[in-house]
Amino acid sequence: MLKYKTRLVAKGFLQKAGFNFTETFSLVIKPTTIRVFITLAISLESLIMMGFNFSRADNSFFLKITETSTLLILIYVNDIIIPGSNKEEIEKLITILNNSFSLKDLGHHSYFLGIEVKTIAKGFHLSQKRYIKDLLIKSKMDNAKPLPTPMVSSLKLTASDGDPITNATEYRSIVGALQYITITRPEIAFNVNKVCQFMQCPLDQHWKAVK
Secondary structure, eight states: OOOOOOOOOTTGGGOOTTTSTTOOOOOOOOHHHHHHHHHHHHHHHHHHHTTOEEOSSOTTEEEEEOSSOEEEEEEETTEEEOOBSOHHHHHHHHHHHHHHSOOOOOOSOOEETTEEEEEETTEEEEEOHHHHHHHHHHTTOTTOOOOSSSSOTTOOOOSSSSOBOSOHHHHHHHHHHHHHHTTTOGGGHHHHHHHHTTSSSOBHHHHHHHO
């Protein structure tokens, strides 16, 4: 009896006979990911049992509103932010969660996912100054001169004008980082969206526009 194995190959039409037909890739989850997933599953179950509800806008956002307090929880992988109207309730929640799985309390929120948070008289000030500086260093533009506008308004980009760049991966990485910066710099959102349209095959003119 002969047994055969089948594999799902993405874009198999790009393979060349006799050259890379034997090159296959099996999706294998990392042990670290398994531990994080199990930890999150436990924490989510605990939150629901404590009366928290999923937000309709985002399943990583939980809220609990009572007559005496309002508690919010935002979860990103293994980072958690817990704002609320009652300090005692926040501390009580942290203690309960810490009994379920190990927590490290970093105190008041000051830096989260590349966003700096500063308390001011009227609320909070969000900044990505450090993130932007690191991005400039990464793209070797930390010594570049600043301009008053993010892009020339008359600039027209097409998918055919220009030559392919040598490192398309770098282009995608930088543009992806620029997308994240629009959280605190919405004025560049239109321009970032413009260069995002050429992620598949970026040309030198697109790369020049990004810089």
